[in-house]
Structures are given as structure tokens and as C-alpha cells.
Amino acid sequence: MAEEWPAAAATDAATGAVDVNIDDYGETLSFLRCFDTMFLIDDSEHIAPFWSDVQSLLERIAPVCAKYDPDGIDVFFLNHRPKGLLSSMSFRKSGYRHLGGRAAAADGVSALFGRVKPGGKCNLGARLGKLLTWYCDKLKVDDEGAALNLIVITAGAFDDDVKKPLVHAAKMLDEMKVPEHQIGIQLFQIGQPTPEQKRNFEYLDDELCKEAHTRDIVDTTTWTGAPGSLSSDDLVKTILGAVVKSLDARKSKLGLDSSAPARRFDGDAF
Incomplete structure (x- = not known):
């Protein structure tokens, strides 16, 4: 069960950010500096009833994660791709990078949801496979890259094999x-399963992981609320609590120093 999270304050009308009370978890969240935080968002037809909730969640969670990630966060979708993307371009270019970091305010999380509309299948396995293969390939070349903190938000109605890429x-x-915890994947299901x-x-x-005899990365x-019921802050508490719980375990096993952020896998070559 995810840890409880203090209630969020009202949204800042000027910036769209939310001032979440992080006093109790500030030390743990500071270790986000040692991770490359990515969001993978299910934009299939299955999540359409909850799309406004997904947008609200990202608008509220992303500023917290970005505060502790000096490069900001990266957001990828299952089906949507940035305009002008060529098939020959790398996986890294198939999403939106550095939100809350080096990116301009106009390219923030809120702007994304004006471009992305849910529809199509939930081929989460295929997208996960490309993301994780990309990351592991870079890690083979340079094992000094930042550990990956991947948060997947999905309706959970998978149309392909999710097990294979994880194994x-x-x-x-x-x-x-x-x-042991070089990669941590938080699968966050929204809606009644x-x-x-x-x-x-x-x-x-x-x-x-037991069946495959591998490390546990998942x-x-x-969250089983009805569409449009995000106002109670329970969704924000749940996902942030899950991130905090994961980071608490990973920081000790990785021997992390939150004052020295790890180098991201980045640049045009990737």
C-alpha cells in the first residue's frame, strides 16, 4: 500500500503549479536528483473517461518531480508522437523532454494536453519494450548514467504483451x-479494474520476477475513483506516496548521494 501523502494546496493561477506539502518527505524526494524521471502515459481509447484526471494529475505531480530533477521530467505517450517525428529518429525524440527544467513554460505539461487526444489501442508492451531497450543499450555503453524512475499511468486494458519487455x-x-534498483517502474492504474x-x-x-527468476523492477x-473525482487529492497522495516508498528502498540499495545528481542519457546521439 502506498504511503499517505499530505494534502495539496490550491493551484498557483500564474504558473499552474501546485504547492504540495513535502516537508515530511523532502529528504527522500531530494533523491529524485539521482534519477531520470520519465512518465509514460496511456492515451488509448480505454483511458478516455479519465483523460481530464490524467491531465490534472500530471499538472500537479510534474512540478514536484521537476523540482528535484535538474533537467526536468520527460513525458512519453503510447500513441501520440511529437509533430514532425521521423521513424528513423531515436526513441528519446519520440516524447517531450525537460518539462519543468530547461523547457519553456509554453512547452509544459498543460500544453501537451492541448495536442494529445486519447484513442486507439493500448499497446503498452511495445512502447515499454522500446523505452527499456533504449535505456539498457545506453547503460551497456556507459553504466554511469542516472537510474531510471519510470511512472506509467494507464487504464490497465492492455492490448499486447506487457510481461515480455519487463522480463x-x-x-x-x-x-x-x-x-539492484537501477530501473524502477511504477505501474499506476487509474479507474475501476x-x-x-x-x-x-x-x-x-x-x-x-519470481516466475522469471529476475530482479524485481515493478x-x-x-486508484479506483470515478471519472472527475480528483478534487479530493487522493490521487495525488497515492502516486506521490508510491514514488516516495519506491525511492526510500532504492536510495539505500544504490548508495545514493542526493547532493550529486547523476548524469542523464541525453543528446542528439541518443
Whole structure:
């Protein structure tokens, strides 16, 4: 179960940011400086009823993560790609980078949702596979890159195989003998899960690594509120609590120093 998170204050009308009370978790969240924080957003037809909730969540969570990530955060979608993207371009260019960091305010999270509309299938496995392969390939060349903190927001109605890319990435990490928590993936399900979806998430969280005999790189969290019910702040508390819980475990195992942020895998070559 995710840790409880203090209630968020009102949104700053000038910036769109939210002043979340982080006093109790400031030390833990400071370790976000040691991670490359990415969001992977399900923009399939399955999440359409919750799309405004997803936007509100990102608008409120992203400033907190970006505050502790000197380069800001990166946001990728399952189906949407930036205008003008060529198929030959790298995975890194298939999303929106440095939000809250070097990016201008006009390119912030709020602006993204004016461009992205949910529709199509939820091929999360295919997108995860490309992201994780990209990251592991860079790690093979240079194991000094920042650890990956990946937050996946999804309706949980998968249209392809999610298990295969997770196992493949975990095996690559084991073969490279990188630290136990080099990659952490938080699968955050929004909406009321079906019994099958609930079993799938429980399996990915608790059983997948045991069955595959690999390290555990997945945590799952579910928010079961009705569409449009984000105003209670429960959603914000849940996902931030999950991130804090994950970071608490990872910072000790990685031997991190929050005053010295790790170098990101970045640049046109990637």
C-alpha cells in the first residue's frame, strides 16, 4: 500500500503549479536528483473517461518531480508522437523532454494536453519494450548514467504483451550486474479494474520476477475513483506516496548521494 501523502494546496493561477506539502518527505524526494524521471502515459481509447484526471494529475505531480530533477521530467505517450517525428529518429525524440527544467513554460505539461487526444489501442508492451531497450543499450555503453524512475499511468486494458519487455529488461540488468534498483517502474492504474485486470497487476507486482527468476523492477498502484473525482487529492497522495516508498528502498540499495545528481542519457546521439 502506498504511503499517505499530505494534502495539496490550491493551484498557483500564474504558473499552474501546485504547492504540495513535502516537508515530511523532502529528504527522500531530494533523491529524485539521482534519477531520470520519465512518465509514460496511456492515451488509448480505454483511458478516455479519465483523460481530464490524467491531465490534472500530471499538472500537479510534474512540478514536484521537476523540482528535484535538474533537467526536468520527460513525458512519453503510447500513441501520440511529437509533430514532425521521423521513424528513423531515436526513441528519446519520440516524447517531450525537460518539462519543468530547461523547457519553456509554453512547452509544459498543460500544453501537451492541448495536442494529445486519447484513442486507439493500448499497446503498452511495445512502447515499454522500446523505452527499456533504449535505456539498457545506453547503460551497456556507459553504466554511469542516472537510474531510471519510470511512472506509467494507464487504464490497465492492455492490448499486447506487457510481461515480455519487463522480463527482457530485468534479464539485461541482471546480466550487466548493475545495482539492484537501477530501473524502477511504477505501474499506476487509474479507474475501476476488472477482475482480470486486477489479477494482471497483482501478477506483475508480486509474481513476475519470481516466475522469471529476475530482479524485481515493478511496483503497482491502483486508484479506483470515478471519472472527475480528483478534487479530493487522493490521487495525488497515492502516486506521490508510491514514488516516495519506491525511492526510500532504492536510495539505500544504490548508495545514493542526493547532493550529486547523476548524469542523464541525453543528446542528439541518443
